[in-house]
Amino acid sequence: MRLTQDIIRKMIKEALNAQEREDKINSIIRLLSNLDDGDTNYIMTNVRNQLDKQEDMQEAHDHEGDMAKRQMYKTARDAKQVFHMIHPGDNYPAWLQSKMTKVADYIGVIKNYLEYDHVVGEKLDKDATAGDYVKDFQKSDAPQFKGKSKKKKQKMAVAAYLDAQDDK
16 A cells, blocks of 8 residues: 555554644654655554553553543542431341442452542551551651641551552
């Protein structure tokens, strides 16, 4: 297949946003017009491959936050409804109690990750003690600790420590 200016123009238009499109297309066409067909095919194949990889990475990356937000919204909505269905003194089968415990645990793990591990980007050694966690949280200037009292940071540190112990 011979790469014509129209084919090249179409491929580039699909890859670039509207603002930059015309200037870049004309610049690339001027450069490509000086090359022979073999060089042009080689370049366009590599460009196409790179654009495909970038598009795949961007699609995977772009939708993760949206998906997580939707899932957490639905979880919070359902949890609120379940909360209002539960009355003091109600008895539930063991399997249901187990599911409730797992939900609470999973949400706690997600919260701790987003609150500390993900934002700070560090983890203490597996052998770290609860005291190490407290010291680390107390000295941290990460945004999630801003305005938190020493007592609150201590509680967060202990929760993170216990979560780390569960992961062992």
